[in-house]
Amino acid sequence: MTDHDTSASQNIKYPHWQREFEAALLEDDPQKLRQLVDAAEAAIFLRSQALVESPEGHAEQQSISDAIRTLRAIQREKLGYPDWNKK
């Protein structure tokens, strides 16, 4: 368990939000999933605020955009959020 945790944390490139995001990806229970998605979104929002001031955050901002798309898909497909972009 400790070994697993250590190796997982070594793969964390963006510690401000990536742990929360990956926890959401692994959760199946809808109630816990909603909490984890909310936590990931809040962490991403906070981090985005910090990156506004940073000239070197382009790669992380791209990863954040990808993470946001994934969170939106989870909200629609697993949490029953309505699709705002229905055509």
Next chain:
Amino acid sequence: MPKKRVLLVDDNTGVRSLLRQLFESEPDFEVSGEAENGRDAVEKAENLKPDVIILDLSMPIMTGLDAAPLLRRLLPDTRIILFTVQEGREVEQLARAAGIHAVVSKNQAASKLILQAQTLLASMEQEHHPTKLRSAS
């Protein structure tokens, strides 16, 4: 001058809490309420009669885009700002069609949200009391 009342609408309690801190740190705003989805916003707005509504886009039960026309009908003078992680022309167009006054990205500095709210309220004031502002300037 009375403080401008703000209704915060976001399904994420963490984001709502940060927005509350942001608006309450400004002398000209007070947060009059929070709602966690579009339907909740419509129900609360009727009683709270806010000057500004900060509206998330993607929410359970009712999205910001679905709530906006109902809010406009209910409170035609209230200014609505869509505050979202979704960016781009498509969102801007959908927002405009829904009667939303401005779109601010969650990826921008949150202070832009305050600035946008102040700008919208100032332009509304000018529409309603053009002479007052002219004589003040």
